[in-house]
Amino acid sequence: MLRGRPRRGREAHAAAGGDPGDGADPLDAAQERRVRAVLALGGVPQSDLPDGVQQVRLRLLERAAGGREAPRDVSAWAAVVASNLAMDWHRAKRRQERLGERLAALRQPAHPSGEDSSVLSVAVAQGLDELPDAQRQVVVLRFYADLPVRSIAEQLGVPEGTVKSRLHTAVRALRARLHEDEVV
Numbered sequence: 001m002l003r004g005r006p007r008r009g010r011e012a013h014a015a016a017g018g019d020p021g022d023g024a025d026p027l028d029a030a031q032e033r034r035v036r037a038v039l040a041l042g043g044v045p046q047s048d049l050p051d052g053v054q055q056v057r058l059r060l061l062e063r064a065a066g067g068r069e070a071p072r073d074v075s076a077w078a079a080v081v082a083s084n085l086a087m088d089w090h091r092a093k094r095r096q097e098r099l100g101e102r103l104a105a106l107r108q109p110a111h112p113s114g115e116d117s118s119v120l121s122v123a124v125a126q127g128l129d130e131l132p133d134a135q136r137q138v139v140v141l142r143f144y145a146d147l148p149v150r151s152i153a154e155q156l157g158v159p160e161g162t163v164k165s166r167l168h169t170a171v172r173a174l175r176a177r178l179h180e181d182e183v184v
Helices: 008-015 028-043 046-065 074-107 113-132 133-144 148-157 160-180
Strands: none
Touching: 028 046, 028 074, 028 113, 046 074, 074 133, 074 160, 133 148, 133 160, 148 160
């Protein structure tokens, strides 16, 4: 903490009405315009800008609710958060596009008989729907998102052995379902 120098974050917070629990907006109009500009320049579509601004507000409120001190310069902090949100938006968009490409590739017949392929795709989709959530999650992350077991374990916060076990059980269940339906 710097002494003798007022904190802009506290001043902005006080100007906005004080305690975040009192319903006051933690971002003033100038800060909100800056956040919108950073998001827009970061490539976030106009339709998603209000959500981005709300995310910045939420993070500022969560910070205060967690007992952490307000940022020294709320405007700069909000701009950095907005920049990070724009990068997250692009990452999510790329992941979504890759997933869409993979799903489209699954729908395209690998051989001339498209009927066999579509029947298989439908059967796999139905089989996935019947799996428990934890098993479906690791199957999708491993085979559709193409993540390695280690990354899945890290993201889910479980041991690699748990991921492998869930994958094994899920694949066995899917295989049984496909044989039961006489798809393969």
